[in-house]
Amino acid sequence: MSVLFPLLKRGSRWMVTIKGRSSHSVADYFHFQRAIVGSPESINENFVKNSLRIDQPDKAIVIEKAKQEHSIYVSELRKLIPTIVEVPADDRFPDQVYVEEPAVILNGVALLTKMAPPSRAGEIEPMRKVLESMNLDIVEMKKPGAFLDGGDVLFTGREFFIGLSERTNEAGIEYLSKVFSGWPVTGVKVPKGTLHLKSVCSLAGVDILAISNSPAGRQAWKDMESFGAHKYKQLIFPDDNGANCLFVNGVVLHPPKEEYPRSYEVWKTMKCPTVEIPNSELAKSDGSLTCNSIRIFEI
Template identity: 45%
Template sequence: KLGLDVIELPADETLPEGVFVEDTAVICDGTALIYRPGLPGRLKEVDIIRTILRREDHCIVDIKDPLATIDGGDVLFTGREFFVGLSKTTNLAGAKAVASAFPEYPVTLLRVKKGAHLKNFVSMVGMDTMAIGGSDIAKDLLRQMEEMSEYKLYKTITLRDDAAANCLWINETSLTSRLGPTVSHSELLNSEFTKIDCVLSNRCLLFNRPKEYNNNDQ
């Protein structure tokens, strides 16, 4: 329906957190920044994703700073800039790694209260349009974005439920657990993962296939 090629990873009982592929990389314009997991037991997950992305002709960039930590749930790309949430699993060095990997885009740092992840409260649901939750944490993030973003004309859709604000915007359609009729959208079941505070974006990595082969790993 959306014109996607889906790469489905096989189940691996030795990787209990392997379903959370968002934690392994951020991908933009044919470049994949590979994260360094905080838990040694997750190194195999990163290796699997690196192999797939290299096969898909992405330029692979590894984080050099051994002190850098970053979680995919804290990195939001708007199409114009990156927002990086500083949280219990994403630090300043990790945010600098994003800025280094994608120098053509501004990177704006946001403070996420109570150690939660940025994309648990906000996501893109259309061109220059964000969905944002209704909690105090979400409202604080919106205030920070309005004050510090490079682009000042984002539109926002405020939702009562924070979990509903995590959406996937793919080919002009927003995939969501629940959302009002403001934009074209399709609903996905997420009830079981909601029990462990897992949102839709945690379980996928979205990318366009590079038009030209690029094996300049860094």
């Protein structure tokens, strides 16, 4: 059994030291049996007009194209993951298609997060109902002043890296570290203007991190390399969203050549199977591939 030692704070970073290891291999944590996705009906006029974004897109979101891209995304997940569960659409919540933010799930435990934007607070209840239907143990983040977005949570199979961003604060990171005790947790500074940690890095394989070559991406890599509990190989991408991918059951799902031609050249070097997933429309509201699902490993 893992033993949690006191949380050590290093500036804007955290480290939880542990004794003991899980009986699962690192690769096991990315062989998913279930996944949660949003409903295509949540991509609607309310989403187009009111979804949160750092900057307004140069071109308006095309609803039908966004739904088509979402359909491709879910279809590819269905080829890899046996069970896909959909969160029913609720028109009150314009960002609901981004199901990753309200929950973090590991080893049968689901942490319902507390999202900082007031417009997203109501998404917790629909997500709770889905988690209950999946018989997961639910823990709700109720600590006053604690905020956490799932998009800031990068789990590598060895440890957590969590973005300290405009959406996730120190109290939120500390709360997660207690819920998932026994795992190393390192906070990584995310600069203003970058939505989440996974906006500039993601997991591209066992012990492989896809890193954007932007200043935010390079700083994230520096922090993870300096303060993380394990060493990783990095793949460097010239585009922020070009570095965002899903590693699912031995396959990497990544953005297509048409969206990020320079980053595509990096993806071509991967030795594992890869699949291109279009995301041009949701990207206009800061959405990335990781935002659109929660993948679940069954213990």
